[in-house]
Amino acid sequence: MSKMLQESSVDGSGSRFTPLVVAELAPDTNQETIAWLLSRIRDRQQNGGDGDSFLSMAECQHIIKHELDTLRAKDETHVPGHDSAKLYPGKSIVRRLQSKGILIQIFPLHENEELKRLSFSWYKRVKLSLQPLDEIRHYYGEGQALYFGFLEYFTFALMPMALIGVPYYLFDWEDYDKYVIFAAFNLVWCTVILEFWKRCSASLAYRWGTLSRKKAFEEPRPGFHGVLGFNPVTGREEPVYPNVKRQLRVYLVSVPFVLLCLYVSLYIMMIYFLMEGWALSVHAEEPTFWTEVLLYIPSIIYAVVIEILNLIYRYAAEFLTEWENHRLESSYQNHLVLKVLVFNFFNCFASLFYIAFVMHDMALLRQSLATLLITSQILNQFMEAFLPYWLQRRRNKKMTRKVQKRKTLDEKQLPLIEQVRLEADMSTYLGTFDDYLELFLLFGYVSLFSCVYPLAAVLVVLNNITEVYSDAFKMCSVFKRPFSDPAANIGVWQLAFEAMSVIAVVTNCSLIGMSPQVKAYFQDSDQQLIFWTVAVEHTLLAVKFILAFLIPDVPKHIQIQLARLEYESLEALKKRTLFIRTENQSLSLSAEKTDQDKEYHTIYTFCEDGIRLLHH
């Protein structure tokens, strides 16, 4: 286990150890600071060890990150060599170094051999097999692997829809009133796939050992600030920030801001409809090929504007959520996701809802949906894959030129110091947020309205396939290797997708109720029609919730495995307790009892023990 703290501390030639994590310090850091930091890190490392055979590289890197993050000041009042960087007992050293700009970044190194193998089996050859999820997990950790697993699952789940969509398109079945069957299919589909994903995800997480993972205590996030106080849980001195103040910021600033943004988005939507009307009137006056093209222009412009708005809003949301000063990263993430989801949903789908349920114009809905979907896919692929690729190429060329000056031509492998330099300059991967968000919106297009434009599923499938390749490429060649994060599921996104599927039930039922076919059936009474639509919709929602309740989230055989594991550790504990008792050592292993809680506590062994394991 090793950490390179500065380029100077790395011996560029034959290094005995496998480098795992790089911490880049500012170029002007004092030698005193470096010496202190090294001594503090080594303080913890009683004896080195190599965990390669036991833990995956990604796990080792995660553990090192955890250990660095929990490196705390003892009695230092400031960082040696930097009087302005104040410390107090219990303050995370790395966080202070980062916030003061002394520590520029910490990142894990790529392993070239493994990366080559992984990228070859992943995206470098065109193939019909599945993604190598286990290898992805081994290299990048569970969070990444689950994202790619979900992407793959989602693509396969779309296949039936795409297959039905193609004949609809080819044989021109889509005369806007045959969509009832398709809407009904949508309805069942979007409920079922989400339920089964939960089981898939549980199987993956079980295989990777994260399924019954306990959350470790969360540290305050780096940006969190406040006056010094006492943590009610640990009793440690740390910054505290009154919850009331945060709530005020959320409800008096953030909520009105989001509402304002929604209003702006609505306003722009209205401008789009004006443009649409104008284009239509021009085309109606004197129809030529060019006026036909003109019909698509407003939608394209609107789609581009939507993407730009989403982008700007994203930054604003990040700024606002940062300003709300959440103590925990998870709370920050929840508030950010909620803000972004609400706006993106509204921004992308408001016009479609308006066309469908206020204007009742199915032809326009179809055209608008197609333009929005295609334009946003093109824009996304460009922003996500080609742009970073091109930037990276330029950087790589510059770098290679520099490197080639120094090394002889027959040396195939870059010296370690050059690899570190090269990777330090690569872009930082910002997590799976944007990737999931894109999938969420695609899921929305497909589940909400694809019955009027069955080709949507086909487009999304094609998009997803290229997405797998471009994302894989990005992960392997464009970005710095990210720290792995152990995850048991896709977290808040499962909830987001489920909320979307509920909305899809309501939307599809309304679309069915509005279809000419159904209307013809209820010719005499509009009231009857609406009543039955609502009744059917309620029944479907009820069935959906009952289904979600009945289908176990974890497959049976895994439930049994988990129960067996628990049973065995219980039996083992019983035996040990007996053993200890006979040895006459009264370790208080059995029930603990406090005044407040008579519970026979659970004693946890956490990830932290993993560190020690690595040490001895």
Added chain:
Amino acid sequence: MSKMLQESSVDGSGSRFTPLVVAELAPDTNQETIAWLLSRIRDRQQNGGDGDSFLSMAECQHIIKHELDTLRAKDETHVPGHDSAKLYPGKSIVRRLQSKGILIQIFPLHENEELKRLSFSWYKRVKLSLQPLDEIRHYYGEGQALYFGFLEYFTFALMPMALIGVPYYLFDWEDYDKYVIFAAFNLVWCTVILEFWKRCSASLAYRWGTLSRKKAFEEPRPGFHGVLGFNPVTGREEPVYPNVKRQLRVYLVSVPFVLLCLYVSLYIMMIYFLMEGWALSVHAEEPTFWTEVLLYIPSIIYAVVIEILNLIYRYAAEFLTEWENHRLESSYQNHLVLKVLVFNFFNCFASLFYIAFVMHDMALLRQSLATLLITSQILNQFMEAFLPYWLQRRRNKKMTRKVQKRKTLDEKQLPLIEQVRLEADMSTYLGTFDDYLELFLLFGYVSLFSCVYPLAAVLVVLNNITEVYSDAFKMCSVFKRPFSDPAANIGVWQLAFEAMSVIAVVTNCSLIGMSPQVKAYFQDSDQQLIFWTVAVEHTLLAVKFILAFLIPDVPKHIQIQLARLEYESLEALKKRTLFIRTENQSLSLSAEKTDQDKEYHTIYTFCEDGIRLLHH
């Protein structure tokens, strides 16, 4: 700690120990069997001890029950003295004895002194204070205490509605079109109280130490049968029953049976409407006082029939669920609760829904609701309190006469043997199922339709108050003391009440939409009216789910306490791990690793350790 295995083994005079649990064996049991059973029980008891100061009596009794239930055969092939009672290694001895009728019953003894204190502070004096929940919990365990806590909470939650209901009744505001405000109030009310009950329940469970209780491994229920096979979890030999067979029984027999019962209930409802129509026509022909009374007769008869149907169905449901042969008690309970809830809901509310939404007759709805509610309350109180009380009195008298023959008159305290005999004859308390079911139906009457009959809340409050007293009386004087069951919440009933509150939102929205006031507002378009009703209803449902999501189930201060507890035990474990390491004992306390699961396991100490604690 002691168990009395037969009356003969109890020395009637000055017994040194406090008797806790009674196990009644069949009168013709062989001495050989008794000797063997005693030796097997004593086998486990290495040394006696008294846990009074540490655990409550209810907890001690629970532990004895658990220990008896997990007393397993080693190499016995049959119960000594009963060749027909086969045993195999790992078979629960007590279950076999029970199934063969050798062991008639096991029950904990009342403690007369404590019972007197408890019943005095609970129901023997009329008072305005709250119920002594902590004392109830101490005597009967958490499951009972939570039921009484919920009953009390529910009564208080109904107070605002009752208070609004009284002026509605007094000033005759209830002209069937002013009920909009009341319906809107209902809507908010039933969502809010359930959310806050969760917090209350968490507070109580935290105080009693059951909040973060882990479920112990469930044993197969006594009635479960099947061919001998291997348990996939424990690897022990035990009866197994293929799940497919059980599913077939559920879907091919139970579900059709329930549907048939629903059909019968529907048929009877139709007969009720015929009777109702006939009474109405008689009254219309020649209105006298007697025809006025006649108007109420069909409803009363119908209410009685409903109660009878519920009772018969209840036995049928128990028989069917028993026949489905569920392996676990929890699975049996879930299937039983689902069957009973569906039928009871339909049976009690179908006629009201029909009157409200098909006949649109608000006057009849009101009359029907009132009659149903009052009749069922009277019947319930009679069946639940007076009948067992009267039976008990008769039994007691007989007993006392017998006892008095033997003992001298100045002896106030019954000898232990007489107390055991007396209590063995008392009825067995069958759990909180029926009590919760009754509350569930009352909650339904109030939340679904009370806007048309605001006095309903008042009636339910009155009923609940008498219910507290009659239930308390039953628990203390009519029934054998039940074994305590540690519970953290009201379990499946929370879900049932929440489902009812969702239905209440739909119902109240429809009632509002149908009210003359609202109809007058949308005079020109029925379509608009329905559309807005549905839109408002969907919004309310969405708000309801968001609220349920936002309000934390566990109050903040308890969350902090739990986190602190976890943190402290983690810190303690760290220290101990270090200590053990320095002592050079490589107890594998740190992370365990199996092939299947890389997780750093949690090591549990269960309730079972409590038994050992009691022993040494």
